[in-house]
Amino acid sequence: MSLGRLPEHEQHILDEIERSLRRDRRLNRLLRGRQARRSGPKRFAARVARCDPRGRTVALLTLAAVALMVTGLVTSAPWAIWTFAVVWPVVVFLGFRLLSRWSGDGGAPDGR
Structure with a gap:
């Protein structure tokens, strides 16, 4: 796998995919819902550790x-x-x- 910059046509394809994902409301709602559900013991322990x-x-x-x-x-x-x-x-x-x-x-x- 190359560590350099992507060729121009591949960068264009990647930009299109990112734009379409940003416009997907259902995906955004699903991702926001997953973040809200992370309020369990691990999140509490992380907040206590930052005290x-x-x-x-x-x-x-x-x-x-x-x-x-x-x-x-x-x-x-x-x-x-x-x-x-x-x-x-x-x-x-x-x-x-x-x-x-x-x-x-x-x-x-x-x-x-």
Whole structure:
């Protein structure tokens, strides 16, 4: 297979094929539908892997978690305990991501 430019008549044929594919509404709808269906666990995992928290955000979430913990301990209110149970793992995850970025690792999954 040649790595050079296509001959002029082949480039013309390729351009015609691309134009006809761009005009095909049914194909466009089908391709858009496939992109919308990719919102499963793999897409969620990719978004989580790109998470890049700021120090201020982690500090505010930590303060909120501590306030919820104290409220839950003092009042024994189920809403405070359950809210703390939801917020705390998020705080720990974001804290580790932030510390990893600050340490210069950047969260590289290549095992270094």
